[in-house]
Amino acid sequence: xxxxxxxxxxxxxxxxxxxxxxxxxxxxxxxxxxxxxxxxxxxxxxxxxxxxxxxxxxxxxxxxxxxxxxxxxxxxxxxxxxxxxxxxxxxxxxxxxxxxxxxxxxxxxxxxxxxxxxxxxxxxxxxxxxxxxxxxxxxxxxxxxxxxxxxxxxxxxxxxxxxxxxxxxxxxxxxxxxxxxxxxxxxxxxxxxxxxxxxxxxxxxxxxxxxxxxxxxxxxxxxxxxxxxxxxxxxxxxxxxxxxxxxxxxxxxxxxxxxxxxxxxxxxxxxxxxxxxxxxxxxxxxxxxxxxxxxxxxxxxxxxxxxxxxxxxxxxxxxxxxxxxxxxxxxxxxxxxxxxxxxxxxxxxxxxxxxxxxxxxxxxxxxxxxxxxxxxxxxxxxxxxxx
Amino acid sequence: xxxxxxxxxxxxxxxxxxxxxxxxxxxxxxxxxxxxxxxxxxxxxxxxxxxxxxxxxxxxxxxxxxxxxxxxxxxxxxxxxxxxxxxxxxxxxxxxxxxxxxxxxxxxxxxxxxxxxxxxxxxxxxxxxxxxxxxxxxxxxxxxxxxxxxxxxxxxxxxxxxxxxxxxxxxxxxxxxxxxxxxxxxxxxxxxxxxxxxxxxxxxxxxxxxxxxxxxxxxxxxxxxxxxxxxxxxxxxxxxxxxxxxxxx
Ligand SMILES: Cc1cc2nc3c(=O)[nH]c(=O)nc-3n(C[C@H](O)[C@H](O)[C@H](O)COP(=O)(O)OP(=O)(O)OC[C@H]3O[C@@H](n4cnc5c(N)ncnc54)[C@H](O)[C@@H]3O)c2cc1C
Numbered sequence: 104x105x106x107x108x109x110x111x112x113x114x115x116x117x118x119x120x121x122x123x124x125x126x127x128x129x130x131x132x133x134x135x136x137x138x139x140x141x142x143x144x145x146x147x148x149x150x151x152x153x154x155x156x157x158x159x160x161x162x163x164x165x166x167x168x169x170x171x172x173x174x175x176x177x178x179x180x181x182x183x184x185x186x187x188x189x190x191x192x193x194x195x196x197x198x199x200x201x202x203x204x205x206x207x208x209x210x211x212x213x214x215x216x217x218x219x220x221x222x223x224x225x226x227x228x229x230x231x232x233x234x235x236x237x238x239x240x241x242x243x244x245x246x247x248x249x250x251x252x253x254x255x256x257x258x259x260x261x262x263x264x265x266x267x268x269x270x271x272x273x274x275x276x277x278x279x280x281x282x283x284x285x286x287x288x289x290x291x292x293x294x295x296x297x298x299x300x301x302x303x304x305x306x307x308x309x310x311x312x313x314x315x316x317x318x319x320x321x322x323x324x325x326x327x328x329x330x331x332x333x334x335x336x337x338x339x340x341x342x343x344x345x346x347x348x349x350x351x352x353x354x355x356x357x358x359x360x361x362x363x364x365x366x367x368x369x370x371x372x373x374x375x376x377x378x379x380x381x382x383x384x385x386x387x388x389x390x391x392x393x394x395x396x397x398x399x400x401x402x403x404x405x406x407x408x409x410x411x412x413x414x415x416x417x418x419x420x421x422x423x424x425x426x427x428x429x430x431x432x433x434x435x436x437x438x439x440x441x442x443x444x445x446x447x448x449x450x451x452x453x454x455x456x457x458x459x460x461x462x463x464x465x466x467x468x469x470x471x472x473x474x475x476x477x478x479x480x481x482x483x484x485x486x487x488x489x490x
Numbered sequence: 491x492x493x494x495x496x497x498x499x500x501x502x503x504x505x506x507x508x509x510x511x512x513x514x515x516x517x518x519x520x521x522x523x524x525x526x527x528x529x530x531x532x533x534x535x536x537x538x539x540x541x542x543x544x545x546x547x548x549x550x551x552x553x554x555x556x557x558x559x560x561x562x563x564x565x566x567x568x569x570x571x572x573x574x575x576x577x578x579x580x581x582x583x584x585x586x587x588x589x590x591x592x593x594x595x596x597x598x599x600x601x602x603x604x605x606x607x608x609x610x611x612x613x614x615x616x617x618x619x620x621x622x623x624x625x626x627x628x629x630x631x632x633x634x635x636x637x638x639x640x641x642x643x644x645x646x647x648x649x650x651x652x653x654x655x656x657x658x659x660x661x662x663x664x665x666x667x668x669x670x671x672x673x674x675x676x677x678x679x680x681x682x683x684x685x686x687x688x689x690x691x692x693x694x695x696x697x698x699x700x701x702x703x704x705x706x707x708x709x710x711x712x713x714x715x716x717x718x719x720x721x722x723x724x725x726x727x728x729x730x731x732x733x734x735x736x737x738x739x
Binding site: 118 | 678681
């Protein structure tokens with residue numbers, strides 16, 4: 104704990120910085136402008152084993168925890184890239200590792216570790232359900248040794264760059280369960296097979312360059328052995344993946360925050376207006392200093408969430424709080440960075456406007472700030488449920 | 491065959507260096523340090539030779555302060571098998587380094603020493619040549635191509651006139667140039683494995699070498715600042731300037 108956040112795991116950071124330096128700003132700018140997926144970057148990350156960090160060594164991975172995974176995501180964003188193109192495999196891994204059967208792990212993990220299979224997608228959000236996840240309307244009905252899936256999902260990222268997808272669907276109607284969170288189940292979907300028999304993918308153009316789509320399920324058959332965990336208890340299994348996702352995204356926001364602060368502090372030192380560097384004005388340096396303070400504070404909560412997750416303790420409160428603090432800190436840093444670059448902040452070649460758009464997403468996804476506050480109010484503070 | 495790869499910890503090539511106020515050297519406090527880029531190329535070449543079946547073991551050596559072990563870990567993460575750290579003051583000079591390497595060659599009996607042609611901090615470009623002389627081995631410097639066969643190395647050397655091809659008999663000291671290869675980045679599994687690879691720690695005394703400097707640096711100073719240039723509108727203007735202001739024609 105004595106080490107500062109960005110001093111921890113120095114050897115991983117050094118290696119990642121060297122790795123990321125091979126993909127210069129122009130590379131990410133080009134993909135950002137085209138809204139295209141940075142295939143070469145993600146492939147190289149996979150080949151160098153970074154996206155298999157959490158897979159146990161026995162299955163060909165490095166057997167690391169969420170803490171190290173979060174450092175990987177942070178450094179990617181800090182280098183000016185966007186971990187949103189590849190973070191899915193990290194949080195989905197948490198679901199599969201904790202709740203997948205031995206047979207599922209034996210089948211998939213070695214091939215994910217080599218990069219032959221990608222586990223980049225998770226389908227939870229639905230157009231008419233919104234943040235009210237337990238009202239999930241997509242259904243999976245058991246028919247012998249298969250499940251038949253019908254329904255619709257939206258904003259499902261990276262399906263066109265993934266081989267496997269974790270799917271949340273209702274297996275027992277809401278009216279027949281005691282608690283809303285029961286009767287939901289998780290499945291591992293083989294995307295290539297599904298595309299041929301009942302899954303339709305419709306890409307959504309968007310502000311942040313995510314490869315993300317609407318999904319339509321029309322009698323899609325999934326083998327029963329692809330059920331993750333027990334039928335009807337999928338929501339609990341999903342929570343591990345969601346907590347991991349929130350924590351990883353907190354780390355990405357920390358990486359963004361540091362990118363913005365590095366950028367703006369360098370500019371504030373060299374930009375001369377009224378015969379002196381703009382950074383000599385308190386009106387300029389105080390917002391930068393405050394943004395830095397907030398990033399550092401959020402980083403503490405992120406490592407706390409990681410440590411609890413890795414110790415197998417409940418980390419829902421910390422994961423949510425880390426996500427809120429870090430997303431706010433990165434957004435504040437983004438705004439300060441844009442503002443203090445004056446007109447230049449709007450020039451595409453400075454990369455600020457792209458990173459500004461990219462980090463803005465995390466006020467909304469994967470869980471919106473309001474829903475975090477509602478969670479903390481109810482579950483941490485014991486206030487009446489507001490939603 | 492065993493390959494010895496000496497690796498030096500230097501100020502990272504991306505860092506804009508600053509001279510210390512008292513002129514005694516370059517400021518290295520809170521400055522990013524990395525493996526000398528030419529040594530990375532040497533390390534990469536050794537790994538490729540091992541992958542091609544020419545070598546069984548790669549030993550990386552670093553001489554200097556305790557932090558050199560980080561540089562050794564980088565070499566181990568790239569693919570070296572074990573490390574030797576000679577704990578010594580930061581500013582060991584080329585002759586002392588060459589003598590220590592000679593002693594390590596005596597212990598380890600490598601068939602090849604592959605090293606950078608120079609370190610980017612002091613740019614001495616001496617250690618490889620001194621080592622070959624001390625050992626009485628063949629040397630091939632500034633190599634940009636390498637083939638091994640039948641106990642010989644055929645190399646291309648980058649010289650002013652172009653590429654020179656020479657053949658040397660092993661054991662030999664090779665010093666590598668920029669275009670020999672592009673070093674790999676360390677993969678995560680190899681970084682994790684590197685943590686478990688052994689690093690032996692020795693002292694100059696163990697090797698029978700006195701690390702005290704023999705050359706005295708008088709002063710280090712920054713190059714004079716470049717004057718801002720001017721843009722000229724025409725060739726005539728240029729000719730006038732060259733005649734009148736610069737006085738060169
Ligand atoms: C680029 C992108 C990628 C995404 N990728 C994925 C993915 O891979 N997989 C996936 O499953 N989902 C994904 N999502 C979906 C994302 O998780 C959701 O958009 C997010 O959880 C919000 O849900 P919603 O869009 O339905 O908003 P809604 O739930 O409709 O909420 C709209 C607004 O109302 C507020 N609100 C709603 N209810 C309350 C309340 N009771 N009190 C106060 N405020 C409230 C919310 O905070 C929000 O600001 C992605 C979204 C985007 C934009």
